[in-house]
């Protein structure tokens with residue numbers, strides 16, 4: 258085997274292959290149990306601990322250096338994560354993300370070089386109006402990633418569904434996705450408009466972006 262192919266030698270991961278197939282076909286993918294219930298529980302605790310320390314800020318429209326708060330557009334509060342300071346709560350999260358990113362880079366030549374993630378908490382009554390993630394003048398965002406950290410037994414009536422606006426042969430189709438714990442949604446940042454419907458119960462998540470150079 259020559260050096261190039263040796264580098265590409267790795268085990269096929271069926272869950273990741275499904276994500277890739279779905280992304281190529283539909284522009285989005287939904288994975289159930291991407292994170293185990295223990296991992297979700299740990300990350301939820303991490304989020305809630307940091308929230309208790311008042312570390313969360315009102316989310317902004319614009320990138321993280323450009324904080325114009327527009328409540329009529331989004332009402333979540335967020336905290337950017339710092340991988341270099343990841344603690345025992347966050348370590349398994351970044352491990353899994355890096356594993357996925359390596360796989361995507363090896364199999365799809367996506368060239369993901371950067372990533373950014375934040376915790377998000379949507380208090381009761383808040384929402385995030387229809388938008389596209391690259392409106393925040395960050396064209397490097399390739400894939401958007403959301404994982405839900407709500408408690409087991411989250412009900413559809415709690416609201417806060419993510420709606421993806423898809424194009425099916427020139428017709429707009431809505432894909433409704435409930436924020437069930439452990440569920441991960443990945444979609445093409447530059448293509449898919451989406452919104453978070455008003456929540457009736459506090460809604461917890463981590464949102465992030467896989468970015469090219």
Ligand SMILES: O=C(O)CCC(=O)C(=O)O
Nearest residue numbers: 385390403419453462464
């Ligand atoms: O939490 C979600 O389901 C999506 C959040 C979102 O669209 C964003 O933060 O840009």
Ligand SMILES: [Fe+2]
Nearest residue numbers: 388389390451
């Ligand atoms: Fe978004």
